[in-house]
Amino acid sequence: xxxxxxxxxxxxxxxKFPGIGPRQAARLAFFITKDENSLAESLASALIQVKEKTxxxxxxxxxxxxxxxxxxxxxxxxxxxxxxxxxxxxxKEADLINLEKSGSYNGxxxxxxxxxxxxDSDSPRKLKLREMFDRIKDILEGQxxxxxxxxxxxxxEGDTTALYIERVLLPLKNKYPRLVISRLxxxxxxxxxxxYADETTIKSALDNRxxxx
Amino acid sequence: xxxxxxxxxxxxxxxKFPGIGPRQAARLAFFITKDENSLAESLASALIQVKEKTxxxxxxxxxxxxxxxxxxxxxxxxxxxxxxxxxxxxxKEADLINLEKSGSYNGxxxxxxxxxxxxDSDSPRKLKLREMFDRIKDILEGQxxxxxxxxxxxxxEGDTTALYIERVLLPLKNKYPRLVISRLxxxxxxxxxxxYADETTIKSALDNRxxxx
Numbered sequence: 554x555x556x557x558x559x560x561x562x563x564x565x566x567x568x569k570f571p572g573i574g575p576r577q578a579a580r581l582a583f584f585i586t587k588d589e590n591s592l593a594e595s596l597a598s599a600l601i602q603v604k605e606k607t608x609x610x611x612x613x614x615x616x617x618x619x620x621x622x623x624x625x626x627x628x629x630x631x632x633x634x635x636x637x638x639x640x641x642x643x644x645k646e647a648d649l650i651n652l653e654k655s656g657s658y659n660g661x662x663x664x665x666x667x668x669x670x671x672x673d674s675d676s677p678r679k680l681k682l683r684e685m686f687d688r689i690k691d692i693l694e695g696q697x698x699x700x701x702x703x704x705x706x707x708x709x710e711g712d713t714t715a716l717y718i719e720r721v722l723l724p725l726k727n728k729y730p731r732l733v734i735s736r737l738x739x740x741x742x743x744x745x746x747x748x749y750a751d752e753t754t755i756k757s758a759l760d761n762r763x764x765x766x
Numbered sequence: 767x768x769x770x771x772x773x774x775x776x777x778x779x780x781x782k783f784p785g786i787g788p789r790q791a792a793r794l795a796f797f798i799t800k801d802e803n804s805l806a807e808s809l810a811s812a813l814i815q816v817k818e819k820t821x822x823x824x825x826x827x828x829x830x831x832x833x834x835x836x837x838x839x840x841x842x843x844x845x846x847x848x849x850x851x852x853x854x855x856x857x858k859e860a861d862l863i864n865l866e867k868s869g870s871y872n873g874x875x876x877x878x879x880x881x882x883x884x885x886d887s888d889s890p891r892k893l894k895l896r897e898m899f900d901r902i903k904d905i906l907e908g909q910x911x912x913x914x915x916x917x918x919x920x921x922x923e924g925d926t927t928a929l930y931i932e933r934v935l936l937p938l939k940n941k942y943p944r945l946v947i948s949r950l951x952x953x954x955x956x957x958x959x960x961x962y963a964d965e966t967t968i969k970s971a972l973d974n975r976x977x978x979x
Contacts, residue, residue, distance in 0.1 A: 555863070557831035559819040563812040569805060570794050576860070581783050583859050585813060586820050586829040587879065592782060593817045597810035599776040600798060604806045606772040607799050616799040618770035646796050647789070650768070666800065 560586065612688070614664040614681050615646060629661065636660045638692055641702040642685065642718060644668055644711065652704065660702070663688065668710040669717055677717070686721060689732075698731035707739060773799065825901070827877040827894050829859060842874065849873045851905060854915040855898065855931060857881055857924065865917065873915070876901065881923040882930055890930070899934060902945075911944035920952060 556564065560582055567578035585593050610617050610627035617627040629635060639660025643649050649662055663685050670676045692699045703718060705711035719734055726732050739757030741750060750758075769777065773795055780791035798806050823830050823840035830840040842848065852873025856862050862875055876898050883889045905912045916931060918924035932947055939945050952970030954963060963971075 557820050557829065559812070559816045559831070560829060563809075563816045566805070566809045566812050570797055572790060572793065577785060579860055580785065582816065583829060584783055585816060587822065592779070593813040596776075596779045597813040599772070599779050600806040600810040600813075603772045603776045603795065603798060607770050609800065616770065616773060616796065618772070647792055 613662045614666060614684070615649065615662065634659070638696050638698055639700045639702065640685075640689065640692070641704045642715075643704045644706060644714075648704070648706070660700070665705070665714065668705060668708075669714045670710055671713065680714075682718070682721070685718070689722065690725065693725060693729040693732060697729065698733075699729070700733040700735065703734065703736045707737075826875045827879060827897070828862065828875065847872070851909050851911055852913045852915065853902065853905070854917045855928075856917045857919060857927075861917070861919070873913070878918070878927070881918060881921075882927045883923055884926065893927075895931070895934070898931070902935065903938065906938060906942040906945060910942065911946075912942070913946040913948065916947065916949045920950075 555561070556579075563582045563585065564575070564578045567573055567581050568575055573581070606619055607616050608619050608625060609615070610630060611625045612630040613627060615627050615629070624631070636659050640663050641652065641658065641660060642663050642665060643652065644665055644667060646664065649664065652658055652662075663681065665680045665682070665685070667676065667680055669680070689699055689701060701718075701722060703715040705714045705718075715736060722732070722734055738761055739754065740761055741747070741754060741758050745754075747755070768774070769792075776795045776798065777788070777791045780786055780794050781788055786794070819832055820829050821832050821838060822828070823843060824838045825843040826840060828840050828842070837844070849872050853876050854865065854871065854873060855876050855878060856865065857878055857880060859877065862877065865871055865875075876894065878893045878895070878898070880889065880893055882893070902912055902914060914931075914935060916928040918927045928949060935945070935947055951974055952967065953974055954960070954967060954971050958967075960968070
């Protein structure tokens with residue numbers, strides 16, 4: 554005894570998503586077969602719509618809404634109020650949204666689309682690293698200066714990725730001494746307690762302490 | 767700054783699935799926008815297909831393939847080789863498949879579609895309990911006998927559900943003394959070790975020990 558063919562196909566497709574194993578895929582598929590609120594139809598049309606109405610910005614690789622002028626560059630990259638010589642390198646779209654929410658950044662972004670994983674030797678090729686390098690070189694050639702903020706997450710993989718990018722970009726400094734590479738500060742988060750902070754965070758908070766007159 | 771409308775809609779739909787929160791929903795949606803293998807189209811058509819080609823058996827509530835004769839009862843329920851006076855009550859479809867794989871069962875099934883949750887007072891109404899009761903009564907009226915095997919999982923919620931069903935069915939015994947209600951045996955699983963077994967399992971294994979000669 555096995556599942557009906559159409560059901561098995563749906564299960565197989567769900568397993569293609571990141572973080573969804575065969576068991577959860579089956580659970581999702583059965584939720585569809587048992588559902589009485591036409592979720593299948595809504596989801597099917599939402600899937601088609603999202604592919605029709607969105608496009609990836611060819612500059613920063615964010616998902617953006619297609620617009621009437623058929624532009625392939627997002628509103629952030631085009632905004633005249635943004636400093637186009639500062640680029641923040643981030644892992645994923647959700648990180649970008651949160652950075653924007655802070656309201657304290659006025660430069661551009663570059664979405665890597667993931668991190669370098671020590672367990673997946675193919676991972677650097679899946680990231681938008683080549684595109685990042687070319688983009689930074691173009692800015693340096695045009696403006697003579699650039700600041701690159703490495704904002705990958707403070708995880709082993711995020712740090713590995715930041716280190717990798719740093720090494721790739723450093724040679725550019727010979728030709729363009731006004732290239733600045735920085736990394737988001739490490740320290741205590743708001744609402745955290747020293748009692749529970751890990752050693753690395755405490756060390757960073759001490760090393761990077763800020764002087765008050 | 768927020769997500770494009772079509773993307774937000776897709777995220778909202780993904781969160782309707784069991785076990786998918788807003789973060790995973792966003793991750794799935796971005797996987798779709800970045801995907802280049804037309805996964806969106808395949809998934810959209812698989813969703814429509816599964817709703818077109820499958821139907822819920824009106825007897826045991828399994829997902830079954832629609833057939834040419836437009837029958838609304840599944841092949842297991844119709845099979846002449848199956849003992850129609852034995853019904854195993856199970857939580858979900860994946861449990862059924864595994865029970866069938868064992869090859870040691872020849873009766874019918876009844877899918878509850880979940881368990882009674884102490885935290886959700888509405889949960890009994892979501893299950894196919896009314897239908898289960900009517901089905902068992904029909905069998906008893908027709909055949910004068912029935913065995914009900916309670917095969918909910920050995921979890922707090924599964925046990926609560928089994929206990930609830932037992933109480934619901936017990937009054938039927940007055941009229942039909944040949945109604946047998948049983949529960950799947952508890953004991954040590956194959957490959958497990960006494961050293962690591964929990965107390966409840968050891969107690970069950972002792973209480974239900976089987977005599978050899």
